[in-house]
Amino acid sequence: MTAALEIQGLRKSFGQTEIIRGIDLSIGRGERHAIIGPNGAGKSTLFNLITARFPLSSGSISLHGRNLQGLAPYQINRLGLSRSFQITNIFPKMSVFENVRCALLWAQGYRYSFWNMVSRSRALTEGAEAILDQINLLQRRDLPAGVLSYAEQRALEIGITIAGGADVIMLDEPTAGMSHSETDYIVGLIRTVTEGKTLVMVEHDMGVVFGLADRISVLVYGEIIATGKPADVRANARVQEAYLGAALEADH
Amino acid sequence: MQSLEKTQTRSDGGVSMKSAMPWIFSAVMLVLMPFIFQSNSAITIMNQMAITIVFALSYNMLLGQGGMLSFGHAVYMGVGGFVCVHVMNWEIFGSIPLPLLPLLGGVFGMILASMVGYFSTRKAGTVFAMISLGVGELIAACSVIIVVFFGGEEGVSGDRTYGIPFFGVEFLSQIEVYYLTAGWLLISALLMYLFSRTPIGRMANAVRDNPERAEFLGYSSRWVRYNSFVAAGFFAGIAGGLFAINYEILTEENLNLTTSGSILLVTFLGGVGVFFGPVVGAIVFTLLQTVLSLETEIWSLYVGALFVATVMFFPSGLAGVMQLHIAPIKLGTWRLLVMPYIITLVPAIICILGLSGLIEVLFHARHAAIGETEMTLFWVTFQHTEILPWVVFAVMAVVGFWLARKNAPQMMDAWHRANKPDGADT
Numbered sequence: 001m002t003a004a005l006e007i008q009g010l011r012k013s014f015g016q017t018e019i020i021r022g023i024d025l026s027i028g029r030g031e032r033h034a035i036i037g038p039n040g041a042g043k044s045t046l047f048n049l050i051t052a053r054f055p056l057s058s059g060s061i062s063l064h065g066r067n068l069q070g071l072a073p074y075q076i077n078r079l080g081l082s083r084s085f086q087i088t089n090i091f092p093k094m095s096v097f098e099n100v101r102c103a104l105l106w107a108q109g110y111r112y113s114f115w116n117m118v119s120r121s122r123a124l125t126e127g128a129e130a131i132l133d134q135i136n137l138l139q140r141r142d143l144p145a146g147v148l149s150y151a152e153q154r155a156l157e158i159g160i161t162i163a164g165g166a167d168v169i170m171l172d173e174p175t176a177g178m179s180h181s182e183t184d185y186i187v188g189l190i191r192t193v194t195e196g197k198t199l200v201m202v203e204h205d206m207g208v209v210f211g212l213a214d215r216i217s218v219l220v221y222g223e224i225i226a227t228g229k230p231a232d233v234r235a236n237a238r239v240q241e242a243y244l245g246a247a248l249e250a251d252h
Numbered sequence: 253m254q255s256l257e258k259t260q261t262r263s264d265g266g267v268s269m270k271s272a273m274p275w276i277f278s279a280v281m282l283v284l285m286p287f288i289f290q291s292n293s294a295i296t297i298m299n300q301m302a303i304t305i306v307f308a309l310s311y312n313m314l315l316g317q318g319g320m321l322s323f324g325h326a327v328y329m330g331v332g333g334f335v336c337v338h339v340m341n342w343e344i345f346g347s348i349p350l351p352l353l354p355l356l357g358g359v360f361g362m363i364l365a366s367m368v369g370y371f372s373t374r375k376a377g378t379v380f381a382m383i384s385l386g387v388g389e390l391i392a393a394c395s396v397i398i399v400v401f402f403g404g405e406e407g408v409s410g411d412r413t414y415g416i417p418f419f420g421v422e423f424l425s426q427i428e429v430y431y432l433t434a435g436w437l438l439i440s441a442l443l444m445y446l447f448s449r450t451p452i453g454r455m456a457n458a459v460r461d462n463p464e465r466a467e468f469l470g471y472s473s474r475w476v477r478y479n480s481f482v483a484a485g486f487f488a489g490i491a492g493g494l495f496a497i498n499y500e501i502l503t504e505e506n507l508n509l510t511t512s513g514s515i516l517l518v519t520f521l522g523g524v525g526v527f528f529g530p531v532v533g534a535i536v537f538t539l540l541q542t543v544l545s546l547e548t549e550i551w552s553l554y555v556g557a558l559f560v561a562t563v564m565f566f567p568s569g570l571a572g573v574m575q576l577h578i579a580p581i582k583l584g585t586w587r588l589l590v591m592p593y594i595i596t597l598v599p600a601i602i603c604i605l606g607l608s609g610l611i612e613v614l615f616h617a618r619h620a621a622i623g624e625t626e627m628t629l630f631w632v633t634f635q636h637t638e639i640l641p642w643v644v645f646a647v648m649a650v651v652g653f654w655l656a657r658k659n660a661p662q663m664m665d666a667w668h669r670a671n672k673p674d675g676a677d678t
Binding site: 110 | 466
């Protein structure tokens with residue numbers, strides 16, 4: 001079985017500085033994979049390279065065995081990879097419902113159609129409402145997305161990310177800046193909406209990481225120093241030294 | 253639940269009595285207008301209005317719906333119009349019914365837009381604005397270079413009555429042209445409205461708000477913008493065709509930056525965030541342009557001031573201000589607003605009239621022919637050398653300003669109360 005996401009020899013430099021220094025990573029289908037590491041380790045950069053937000057310097061990335069070299073973000077999305085952003089990235093002036101509906105359009109085969117009325121499609125309306133129900137925003141349906149609370153916007157961001165039915169979901173710090181109860185809510189949400197899908201997430205909250213992930217990769221200074229099951233990573237001496245010891249202490 | 257969902261779907265824009273009402277009302281109004289305003293000049297003004305509405309709506313497909321600020325939209329209207337006026341001069345025109353001519357303008361507007369859009373819609377923002385400006389200048393400059401097509405300085409003229417009669421109508425009189433224009437206005441406006449409800453129309457809004465996020469939803473921002481751009485070119489071309497039929501002449505003026513700039517002004521004045529905003533803008537602007545220009549030579553000064561005031565105080569435009577009042581009307585609290593509006597806005601109007609009076613007297617004193625001191629303003633005839641008119645206008649301006657300023661907090665307070673559901677009690 002080919003891996004959902006296969007990364008080989010990935011490197012990225014900004015000018016003289018090499019941010020990603022040779023990453024090899026294979027994420028299996030249906031796996032929940034967390035990427036952790038100290039600030040500035042290149043976690044978000046790795047995300048941006050996989051989704052073609054930035055061009056890579058060398059190496060290769062393949063999705064379900066297909067090389068993503070030279071593809072634009074929208075083409076990668078059409079192959080079944082969807083992502084959220086570290087900084088909330090929604091359509092602030094459009095209604096909450098409209099945000100989700102736009103996320104459904106391509107997946108439902110509307111493409112660049114100018115001969116269908118969106119409001120006449122039951123599948124679109126019901127699909128969008130089902131997602132809103134799932135992310136608990138049905139009550140906020142008609143509000144402009146920009147006026148939602150922070151946690152609600154994060155939930156909407158996840159809703160938009162999963163709406164298109166992509167089977168590889170990438171979440172960049174989904175619980176950043178949230179209170180404990182909000183974090184619990186988002187984690188529960190992530191657990192249900194990514195059922196049966198491949199999940200790749202960057203996360204700082206160790207409670208979330210160890211509760212949710214099947215496997216963990218530790219990224220330090222652009223290199224993966226360990227990959228494995230949570231217990232193995234926790235026990236790894238290099239990880240303890242480089243990052244986890246301090247992070248776990250801070251968490252308690 | 254079943255019935256709830258149905259009503260939700262409907263209120264979202266499916267065909268229902270509620271969503272069709274504005275259109276039926278507009279159609280009836282368009283039919284009745286010439287019976288209310290019968291004079292020839294009124295019909296001429298209404299024709300001009302209708303053309304400006306089509307043009308402004310097409311412009312708003314870019315600015316309001318797609319977030320593309322264009323400084324060269326006149327080009328697509330102009331080229332559509334030039335093609336139409338050329339066709340009027342060809343032999344073949346004798347076998348084309350005149351009402352179909354704007355469609356040809358639309359097709360040519362669309363062809364030009366599909367070529368320019370290929371490179372201009374790569375990026376929105378400043379890049380798009382600069383390219384639109386450059387292309388606008390380029391084509392306007394072509395008017396004196398490619399004389400065969402653009403007719404040089406005197407432009408190209410034609411005669412609409414050479415077409416084959418359309419059900420016996422030869423379009424000799426203004427009123428016949430009015431109904432042709434009104435028909436196209438209704439069709440174009442409806443099509444542009446429906447476009448905004450299609451997947452591509454919805455994605456145009458998404459790309460406007462956040463092009464990067466749209467890319468991660470499977471849509472190429474560039475291709476979404478390109479589609480809107482081409483559609484906008486089509487409707488601009490239709491406006492051009494209507495212009496050709498109405499005026500039977502097109503000149504460099506139809507392509508240049510002044511025209512491109514004024515349609516931006518019209519659209520913004522009306523409001524870019526609301527579909528009918530450009531309609532309001534076009535009506536108000538055309539009235540100012542035609543009626544005000546009869547009264548004063550410096551009408552464009554007042555239009556400019558109005559534009560600046562709109563940008564500063566009502567960035568959502570006239571239609572936006574109208575829309576803000578839907579909530580108080582629905583809540584039934586609008587009565588709270590009546591008195592505060594009167595005591596603030598009447599002095600404000602007096603202040604504006606006083607200021608414009610001062611400007612007019614000053615303008616007359618500086619620019620009238622030597623020895624001519626008599627002038628008429630607000631139906632009163634006086635000498636600009638007298639001191640009294642200066643004093644009266646100055647007092648109007650100062651007192652009006654003072655009163656408006658004094659009562660403005662009251663108006664704001666009433667506004668806040670009117671927008672609360674329990675407004676009357678607090």
